[in-house]
Amino acid sequence: METKSILIENGTLITPKDESIKTAKNMSVLIENDKITEISNKISKSCVDKVICGKGKIIMPSIVNTHTHVSMSLFRGLADDLELNSWLSEYIWPMESKLDREIVYHGAMLSNIEMIRSGTTTFNDMYFLMEDVGNAAIDSGIRGCLSHGMIDFGDYDKRKNEIKSALKLLKYCKGKNRLKGFLGPHSPITASEELLLQSRKMANKYGVGLHVHVSETKKEVDDILDAKNMRPFQYLDDIGFLSEDVVAAHCVWLSDKEIDIIKAHDVKVSYNPSSNMKLSSGIAPIHELLAKKVSVSLGTDGSASNNNLDMFEEIKIGSLLQKVHVSNPMALSAEESFKLITINGAKALGLNDEIGSIEIGKKADIILFDTLSPNLTPNTNSLISHLIYSGNGSNVDTTICNGKILMENKQLKVLNEKDIIEKANNVNQKLKK
C-alpha cells in the first residue's frame, strides 16, 4: 500500500520565507498525500503511515535545476577540453545525429538517478525526442519542464517541422502530473526572427513559458551585432520576444543596457557557471544582475559540458566565481545562493506557488541533507554555510517529490540503479562510431 502520510521529525528546517531564509531547529513536517499540511515542533506521531527521523539532518526544499539537457549524460567524458565550435561541430552534433528514442530515454533515466541522489526533483530541459524525456520523468517520479529545442537557421521547411514537434510536445505534456510544457527556440542565432516571433505568439496562445539560450559566447553577440546591429537582448526586446515567462540560459555577455532590459521584462536568468567555465565562454555578471534585483536561478547545462548534475557543487562553483569576478568575497553570498537553487528556480518555471520552499499547502518536494558527515562537521549555527560551501550532492540522504519518497537513507526507492546504469552503458555504444 502506498504511504499517504509521512512525518519528518525533529530536523533543522531551512527554507526561503518571504525575501529571507528561515532556519528553525527541532522542527517536524507533516506530508499528507502530495502536500505539506503541517510544520511545527510538536506534531503527533499517531495516525501517520510513516515516520522519518530528522535528527542530524537539514530539512529543505528539493533543488530546482533551470537549464538541462538530461539525455546528454550519455555524452559525458566523450569530448572535453575543446573550444565551443569544434566541440559542437566535430563531436556533439555528429553524436546527436545518431540519437533515437531509446538513447534519449535511457540518457534521461541516468540523469534522473543522478538528480534524485543529489537532491534535485525539478529540471527544465530542452532537447529532441522530448516525449521520451517526459516518459523518463514520469517513470522516475520527478518534475520536468520540457521544451523541444527548435532550430531552423532561417529555413522555412525546418521551421514548420520544428513547430510541429514543439506543439506535439505541448499536447503530450497537457494534463500529465509533474510535467509542464515549454517552448524552446534554441537561441537567437540558431532560431530565425520568424521562429522567435512564432514562439512568442504560441507562448501567449497556449499560456506556456519560453526556454532559450542567450549570449553564451562573445561570438554569438558579435554575430547578432553584425546581422541586426543590436546586441542579443536589444534584438529580442525590439521584436517583442521578452516577457516574464522567458527563461534565458547562460546570459554571459551582457551590457548594462541589456541588464536593464532583462529587469524591465522580468526575464528569468539561468546561471550555468560550470559549463561557462569548462567551455571558456566567460563569466555571467550575476552579481550585477542581483544588484538590479533580476530573478536569477541556477542550471547545470548538459553533462557533456559540466560534467555532472550536482547542484550543490554547481552553486559553490557559481558563488566562488562571482567573488573572483568582482573581487568581492561578499558577492553571491550563501543565503543568496540558497535562494538561487530553490525558490528562484521555482519562480523561473512559474511553479513558485507549488514548490521551492517548505510551506503549508505547497507540494511536498523535500530533501533531507545529512549533516553527520566529516565535511559538514563541526556542528554550527550557520548550517547554510555548510550547505553551500562544504556540502555536495552525496550528502543528500532522503529525496521526496510530490509526497513520494524517491530515496531514503541514500537508497533509491522507485528506480533500479544497477539496471539503469547497465542500460545507459549499453545504449552508449550506439553513439560511438
Ligand SMILES: [Zn+2]
Ligand atoms: Zn544548454
